[in-house]
Amino acid sequence: MTIDRHRRVRTVLAALLGAVVLLTAACGAEPEIEPPQVTRTVPVIDPGAGGEVSIALPGSxxxxxxxxxxxxxxxxxxxxxxxxxxxxxxxxxxxxxxxxxxxxxxxxxxxxxxxxxxxxxxxxxxxxxxxxxxxxxxxxxxxxxxxxxxxxxxxxxxxxxxxxxxxxxxxxxxxxxxxxxxxxxxxxxxxxxxxxxxxxxxxxxxxxxxxxxxxxxxxxxxxxxxxxxxxxxxxxxxxxxxxxxxxxxxxxxxxxxxxxxxxxxxxxxxxxxxxxxxxxxxxxxxxxxxxxx
The missing domain is CATH 3.40.710.10 (DD-peptidase/beta-lactamase superfamily)
Structure with missing residues:
Protein backbone atom coordinates (compact mmCIF):
# COMPACT_ATOMS: atom_id res chain seq x y z
CA MET A 1 0.00 0.00 0.00
CA THR A 2 1.42 3.47 -0.93
CA ILE A 3 1.89 6.29 1.56
CA ASP A 4 -1.11 8.09 0.05
CA ARG A 5 -3.30 5.02 0.63
CA HIS A 6 -2.13 4.79 4.24
CA ARG A 7 -3.11 8.41 4.65
CA ARG A 8 -6.56 7.75 3.18
CA VAL A 9 -7.17 4.85 5.60
CA ARG A 10 -6.01 6.96 8.56
CA THR A 11 -8.26 9.80 7.44
CA VAL A 12 -11.34 7.51 7.27
CA LEU A 13 -10.57 5.98 10.66
CA ALA A 14 -10.16 9.43 12.21
CA ALA A 15 -13.51 10.50 10.81
CA LEU A 16 -15.24 7.39 12.16
CA LEU A 17 -13.78 7.74 15.62
CA GLY A 18 -14.63 11.46 15.60
CA ALA A 19 -18.23 10.61 14.79
CA VAL A 20 -18.37 8.31 17.83
CA VAL A 21 -17.11 11.14 20.08
CA LEU A 22 -19.63 13.62 18.64
CA LEU A 23 -22.51 11.16 19.06
CA THR A 24 -21.63 10.57 22.70
CA ALA A 25 -21.29 14.28 23.40
CA ALA A 26 -24.65 15.04 21.77
CA CYS A 27 -26.40 12.67 24.21
CA GLY A 28 -24.79 14.27 27.26
CA ALA A 29 -27.91 16.26 28.12
CA GLU A 30 -29.57 13.06 29.44
CA PRO A 31 -27.07 11.88 32.08
CA GLU A 32 -29.54 9.50 33.67
CA ILE A 33 -29.78 7.47 30.44
CA GLU A 34 -26.81 5.55 29.13
CA PRO A 35 -26.23 6.82 25.57
CA PRO A 36 -26.14 4.23 22.80
CA GLN A 37 -22.66 3.48 21.53
CA VAL A 38 -21.57 2.86 17.98
CA THR A 39 -20.38 -0.71 18.49
CA ARG A 40 -19.79 -2.54 15.28
CA THR A 41 -16.97 -3.73 13.06
CA VAL A 42 -16.43 -0.99 10.50
CA PRO A 43 -15.04 -1.96 7.08
CA VAL A 44 -12.59 0.71 5.95
CA ILE A 45 -12.29 0.51 2.19
CA ASP A 46 -9.19 1.56 0.31
CA PRO A 47 -10.34 1.44 -3.35
CA GLY A 48 -6.80 1.27 -4.63
CA ALA A 49 -5.78 -1.62 -2.41
CA GLY A 50 -8.21 -4.17 -3.82
CA GLY A 51 -9.46 -5.20 -0.38
CA GLU A 52 -10.71 -3.96 2.95
CA VAL A 53 -9.41 -3.51 6.48
CA SER A 54 -11.83 -4.46 9.30
CA ILE A 55 -11.40 -2.56 12.53
CA ALA A 56 -13.06 -4.00 15.65
CA LEU A 57 -14.00 -0.82 17.47
CA PRO A 58 -13.79 -0.84 21.28
CA GLY A 59 -17.14 -1.94 22.68
CA SER A 60 -18.08 -4.00 19.62
Whole structure:
Protein backbone atom coordinates (compact mmCIF):
# COMPACT_ATOMS: atom_id res chain seq x y z
CA MET A 1 0.00 0.00 0.00
CA THR A 2 1.42 3.47 -0.93
CA ILE A 3 1.89 6.29 1.56
CA ASP A 4 -1.11 8.09 0.05
CA ARG A 5 -3.30 5.02 0.63
CA HIS A 6 -2.13 4.79 4.24
CA ARG A 7 -3.11 8.41 4.65
CA ARG A 8 -6.56 7.75 3.18
CA VAL A 9 -7.17 4.85 5.60
CA ARG A 10 -6.01 6.96 8.56
CA THR A 11 -8.26 9.80 7.44
CA VAL A 12 -11.34 7.51 7.27
CA LEU A 13 -10.57 5.98 10.66
CA ALA A 14 -10.16 9.43 12.21
CA ALA A 15 -13.51 10.50 10.81
CA LEU A 16 -15.24 7.39 12.16
CA LEU A 17 -13.78 7.74 15.62
CA GLY A 18 -14.63 11.46 15.60
CA ALA A 19 -18.23 10.61 14.79
CA VAL A 20 -18.37 8.31 17.83
CA VAL A 21 -17.11 11.14 20.08
CA LEU A 22 -19.63 13.62 18.64
CA LEU A 23 -22.51 11.16 19.06
CA THR A 24 -21.63 10.57 22.70
CA ALA A 25 -21.29 14.28 23.40
CA ALA A 26 -24.65 15.04 21.77
CA CYS A 27 -26.40 12.67 24.21
CA GLY A 28 -24.79 14.27 27.26
CA ALA A 29 -27.91 16.26 28.12
CA GLU A 30 -29.57 13.06 29.44
CA PRO A 31 -27.07 11.88 32.08
CA GLU A 32 -29.54 9.50 33.67
CA ILE A 33 -29.78 7.47 30.44
CA GLU A 34 -26.81 5.55 29.13
CA PRO A 35 -26.23 6.82 25.57
CA PRO A 36 -26.14 4.23 22.80
CA GLN A 37 -22.66 3.48 21.53
CA VAL A 38 -21.57 2.86 17.98
CA THR A 39 -20.38 -0.71 18.49
CA ARG A 40 -19.79 -2.54 15.28
CA THR A 41 -16.97 -3.73 13.06
CA VAL A 42 -16.43 -0.99 10.50
CA PRO A 43 -15.04 -1.96 7.08
CA VAL A 44 -12.59 0.71 5.95
CA ILE A 45 -12.29 0.51 2.19
CA ASP A 46 -9.19 1.56 0.31
CA PRO A 47 -10.34 1.44 -3.35
CA GLY A 48 -6.80 1.27 -4.63
CA ALA A 49 -5.78 -1.62 -2.41
CA GLY A 50 -8.21 -4.17 -3.82
CA GLY A 51 -9.46 -5.20 -0.38
CA GLU A 52 -10.71 -3.96 2.95
CA VAL A 53 -9.41 -3.51 6.48
CA SER A 54 -11.83 -4.46 9.30
CA ILE A 55 -11.40 -2.56 12.53
CA ALA A 56 -13.06 -4.00 15.65
CA LEU A 57 -14.00 -0.82 17.47
CA PRO A 58 -13.79 -0.84 21.28
CA GLY A 59 -17.14 -1.94 22.68
CA SER A 60 -18.08 -4.00 19.62
CA UNK A 61 -19.23 -7.59 20.00
CA UNK A 62 -16.02 -8.78 18.36
CA UNK A 63 -13.83 -6.82 20.75
CA UNK A 64 -15.88 -7.72 23.80
CA UNK A 65 -15.91 -11.42 22.89
CA UNK A 66 -12.12 -11.37 22.48
CA UNK A 67 -11.80 -9.81 25.93
CA UNK A 68 -14.22 -12.32 27.45
CA UNK A 69 -12.39 -15.24 25.86
CA UNK A 70 -9.11 -14.09 27.38
CA UNK A 71 -10.65 -14.67 30.81
CA UNK A 72 -11.87 -18.17 29.98
CA UNK A 73 -9.91 -21.18 31.12
CA UNK A 74 -10.81 -23.30 28.15
CA UNK A 75 -12.06 -22.97 24.60
CA UNK A 76 -15.29 -21.37 23.45
CA UNK A 77 -17.00 -20.63 20.16
CA UNK A 78 -19.98 -18.58 19.01
CA UNK A 79 -21.83 -18.39 15.67
CA UNK A 80 -24.63 -15.96 14.81
CA UNK A 81 -26.91 -15.73 11.77
CA UNK A 82 -30.24 -14.02 11.00
CA UNK A 83 -33.24 -16.30 10.50
CA UNK A 84 -33.73 -16.78 6.77
CA UNK A 85 -30.40 -15.09 6.08
CA UNK A 86 -27.18 -16.15 4.41
CA UNK A 87 -24.39 -14.35 6.26
CA UNK A 88 -23.00 -15.54 9.57
CA UNK A 89 -20.40 -14.26 12.00
CA UNK A 90 -18.26 -16.55 14.13
CA UNK A 91 -16.02 -15.97 17.13
CA UNK A 92 -13.73 -18.06 19.28
CA UNK A 93 -11.45 -21.05 19.03
CA UNK A 94 -13.93 -23.93 19.43
CA UNK A 95 -15.49 -24.88 16.11
CA UNK A 96 -16.65 -28.51 16.07
CA UNK A 97 -17.42 -31.56 18.17
CA UNK A 98 -20.10 -34.09 19.12
CA UNK A 99 -23.67 -32.81 18.83
CA UNK A 100 -24.75 -34.60 21.99
CA UNK A 101 -28.42 -33.83 22.70
CA UNK A 102 -28.68 -30.90 20.29
CA UNK A 103 -29.20 -33.46 17.49
CA UNK A 104 -32.51 -34.37 19.13
CA UNK A 105 -34.08 -31.38 17.37
CA UNK A 106 -33.85 -32.68 13.78
CA UNK A 107 -34.50 -36.20 15.08
CA UNK A 108 -37.77 -35.12 16.74
CA UNK A 109 -38.87 -33.40 13.53
CA UNK A 110 -38.19 -36.58 11.53
CA UNK A 111 -39.99 -38.80 14.05
CA UNK A 112 -43.11 -36.61 14.29
CA UNK A 113 -43.36 -36.42 10.52
CA UNK A 114 -43.37 -40.20 10.37
CA UNK A 115 -45.81 -40.79 13.24
CA UNK A 116 -47.62 -38.21 15.35
CA UNK A 117 -48.14 -40.88 18.04
CA UNK A 118 -44.66 -39.97 19.33
CA UNK A 119 -45.70 -36.43 20.34
CA UNK A 120 -45.31 -37.08 24.08
CA UNK A 121 -42.01 -38.87 23.52
CA UNK A 122 -40.70 -35.94 21.47
CA UNK A 123 -41.77 -33.56 24.23
CA UNK A 124 -39.73 -35.47 26.82
CA UNK A 125 -36.72 -35.68 24.49
CA UNK A 126 -36.68 -31.93 23.81
CA UNK A 127 -37.98 -30.23 26.95
CA UNK A 128 -36.21 -32.47 29.49
CA UNK A 129 -33.52 -33.93 27.20
CA UNK A 130 -34.71 -37.41 28.19
CA UNK A 131 -32.29 -39.90 26.63
CA UNK A 132 -34.67 -42.84 26.87
CA UNK A 133 -37.30 -40.88 24.96
CA UNK A 134 -34.71 -39.92 22.35
CA UNK A 135 -33.71 -43.57 21.92
CA UNK A 136 -37.38 -44.38 21.29
CA UNK A 137 -37.59 -41.67 18.61
CA UNK A 138 -34.45 -43.04 16.96
CA UNK A 139 -35.79 -46.60 16.96
CA UNK A 140 -39.11 -45.39 15.50
CA UNK A 141 -37.28 -44.28 12.36
CA UNK A 142 -36.27 -47.84 11.44
CA UNK A 143 -32.84 -49.40 11.17
CA UNK A 144 -29.73 -47.46 12.04
CA UNK A 145 -29.19 -46.64 8.38
CA UNK A 146 -32.80 -45.49 7.92
CA UNK A 147 -32.78 -43.43 11.13
CA UNK A 148 -29.52 -41.74 10.22
CA UNK A 149 -30.84 -40.94 6.74
CA UNK A 150 -34.07 -39.48 8.16
CA UNK A 151 -32.27 -37.18 10.61
CA UNK A 152 -29.70 -36.22 8.02
CA UNK A 153 -32.50 -35.40 5.59
CA UNK A 154 -33.92 -32.84 8.01
CA UNK A 155 -30.47 -31.29 8.35
CA UNK A 156 -30.24 -30.95 4.59
CA UNK A 157 -33.63 -29.23 4.47
CA UNK A 158 -32.27 -26.77 7.02
CA UNK A 159 -29.30 -25.83 4.88
CA UNK A 160 -26.70 -28.07 6.54
CA UNK A 161 -25.19 -29.85 3.57
CA UNK A 162 -22.21 -31.47 5.29
CA UNK A 163 -23.07 -33.01 8.68
CA UNK A 164 -23.17 -36.79 8.66
CA UNK A 165 -25.25 -38.71 11.18
CA UNK A 166 -23.67 -42.08 12.09
CA UNK A 167 -25.75 -45.22 11.69
CA UNK A 168 -23.78 -47.37 14.16
CA UNK A 169 -22.53 -46.79 17.69
CA UNK A 170 -19.07 -45.21 17.81
CA UNK A 171 -18.79 -45.10 21.63
CA UNK A 172 -20.15 -47.72 23.95
CA UNK A 173 -21.07 -45.12 26.56
CA UNK A 174 -22.90 -42.71 24.23
CA UNK A 175 -25.83 -42.71 21.82
CA UNK A 176 -25.31 -43.29 18.12
CA UNK A 177 -26.92 -40.00 17.08
CA UNK A 178 -25.31 -37.88 19.81
CA UNK A 179 -21.85 -38.53 18.38
CA UNK A 180 -22.68 -36.77 15.12
CA UNK A 181 -19.89 -34.26 14.56
CA UNK A 182 -21.72 -30.93 14.22
CA UNK A 183 -19.77 -27.73 13.59
CA UNK A 184 -21.03 -24.46 15.04
CA UNK A 185 -21.18 -23.04 11.51
CA UNK A 186 -23.40 -25.87 10.24
CA UNK A 187 -25.50 -25.79 13.39
CA UNK A 188 -26.23 -22.06 13.22
CA UNK A 189 -26.98 -22.39 9.50
CA UNK A 190 -29.54 -25.08 10.35
CA UNK A 191 -30.96 -22.96 13.17
CA UNK A 192 -31.35 -19.99 10.84
CA UNK A 193 -33.50 -22.09 8.50
CA UNK A 194 -35.26 -24.14 11.19
CA UNK A 195 -38.47 -22.04 11.31
CA UNK A 196 -38.65 -22.34 7.51
CA UNK A 197 -38.42 -26.17 7.51
CA UNK A 198 -41.80 -27.85 6.90
CA UNK A 199 -43.43 -29.37 10.01
CA UNK A 200 -40.84 -27.89 12.35
CA UNK A 201 -43.19 -25.69 14.39
CA UNK A 202 -44.19 -28.38 16.89
CA UNK A 203 -40.56 -28.96 17.79
CA UNK A 204 -39.85 -25.23 17.93
CA UNK A 205 -42.75 -24.92 20.38
CA UNK A 206 -41.14 -27.60 22.54
CA UNK A 207 -37.82 -25.74 22.38
CA UNK A 208 -39.65 -22.86 24.03
CA UNK A 209 -40.71 -25.09 26.93
CA UNK A 210 -37.35 -26.30 28.24
CA UNK A 211 -37.51 -27.42 31.88
CA UNK A 212 -36.28 -24.86 34.45
CA UNK A 213 -33.18 -26.85 35.41
CA UNK A 214 -31.93 -26.65 31.82
CA UNK A 215 -32.68 -22.96 31.26
CA UNK A 216 -29.12 -21.72 31.54
CA UNK A 217 -27.33 -20.07 28.63
CA UNK A 218 -29.91 -19.06 26.02
CA UNK A 219 -32.62 -19.82 28.57
CA UNK A 220 -31.94 -16.37 30.02
CA UNK A 221 -33.83 -14.94 27.03
CA UNK A 222 -37.53 -15.27 27.82
CA UNK A 223 -38.52 -15.78 24.18
CA UNK A 224 -35.74 -18.24 23.34
CA UNK A 225 -36.44 -21.51 21.55
CA UNK A 226 -33.34 -23.59 22.15
CA UNK A 227 -31.80 -26.98 22.92
CA UNK A 228 -28.69 -27.85 24.88
CA UNK A 229 -26.36 -30.79 24.66
CA UNK A 230 -23.50 -31.88 26.89
CA UNK A 231 -21.31 -34.87 27.51
CA UNK A 232 -17.78 -36.01 28.38
CA UNK A 233 -15.01 -36.93 25.99
CA UNK A 234 -13.29 -40.30 26.53
CA UNK A 235 -11.12 -38.75 29.23
CA UNK A 236 -14.18 -37.49 31.12
CA UNK A 237 -13.95 -33.78 30.23
CA UNK A 238 -17.25 -32.15 29.34
CA UNK A 239 -18.27 -30.26 26.24
CA UNK A 240 -21.32 -28.02 26.79
CA UNK A 241 -23.22 -26.55 23.85
CA UNK A 242 -26.54 -24.96 22.88
CA UNK A 243 -28.27 -23.64 19.80
CA UNK A 244 -31.54 -21.89 19.16
CA UNK A 245 -33.39 -18.72 18.29
CA UNK A 246 -33.75 -15.42 20.15
CA UNK A 247 -35.50 -12.12 19.40
CA UNK A 248 -33.79 -8.89 18.38
CA UNK A 249 -35.17 -5.49 17.43
CA UNK A 250 -34.87 -6.45 13.74
CA UNK A 251 -36.19 -10.02 13.88
CA UNK A 252 -35.15 -13.50 14.96
CA UNK A 253 -31.51 -14.45 15.37
CA UNK A 254 -29.99 -17.94 15.26
CA UNK A 255 -27.29 -18.64 17.86
CA UNK A 256 -24.99 -21.62 18.28
CA UNK A 257 -22.27 -21.69 20.93
CA UNK A 258 -20.15 -24.12 22.87
CA UNK A 259 -17.64 -24.27 25.70
CA UNK A 260 -14.98 -26.81 26.62
CA UNK A 261 -13.44 -25.78 29.96
CA UNK A 262 -9.92 -26.84 30.84
CA UNK A 263 -11.27 -28.22 34.13
CA UNK A 264 -13.55 -30.60 32.25
CA UNK A 265 -16.37 -29.76 34.67
CA UNK A 266 -19.90 -29.44 33.32
CA UNK A 267 -20.63 -26.54 35.71
CA UNK A 268 -17.69 -24.55 34.34
CA UNK A 269 -18.88 -25.06 30.77
CA UNK A 270 -22.38 -23.97 31.77
CA UNK A 271 -20.95 -20.82 33.37
CA UNK A 272 -19.04 -20.01 30.18
CA UNK A 273 -22.28 -20.22 28.18
CA UNK A 274 -24.00 -17.99 30.74
CA UNK A 275 -21.26 -15.40 30.33
CA UNK A 276 -21.51 -15.50 26.53
CA UNK A 277 -25.28 -15.06 26.85
CA UNK A 278 -24.78 -11.98 29.01
CA UNK A 279 -22.42 -10.61 26.38
CA UNK A 280 -24.97 -11.24 23.63
CA UNK A 281 -27.73 -9.52 25.57
CA UNK A 282 -25.71 -6.31 25.57
CA UNK A 283 -25.24 -6.34 21.80
CA UNK A 284 -28.66 -7.35 20.45
CA UNK A 285 -29.22 -3.98 18.82
CA UNK A 286 -26.12 -4.55 16.65
CA UNK A 287 -27.22 -7.93 15.33
CA UNK A 288 -29.28 -8.30 12.18
CA UNK A 289 -32.38 -10.42 12.67
CA UNK A 290 -34.63 -11.92 10.03
CA UNK A 291 -37.56 -14.15 9.25
CA UNK A 292 -38.58 -16.82 6.78
CA UNK A 293 -39.39 -15.52 3.31
Missing amino acids: LAADFAELQQGFRGRAGLAIMPVGGEKMVTFGTWTSGPAWSTIKVPMAIAALRADNAYAATASAAITASDNGAADTLWASLGSGVDAAAAVQGVLREGGDDTTTVPSVRTRSDASIYGQSDWTLADQVRFAAQLPCVPQSQRVLDLMGQIVPSHRWGLGAFGSAEFKGGWGPDPSGKYLVRQFGLIDSPSGRIAIAFAAQPDSGAFADGMTMLDEMTTLLSGHLSELAGGRCA
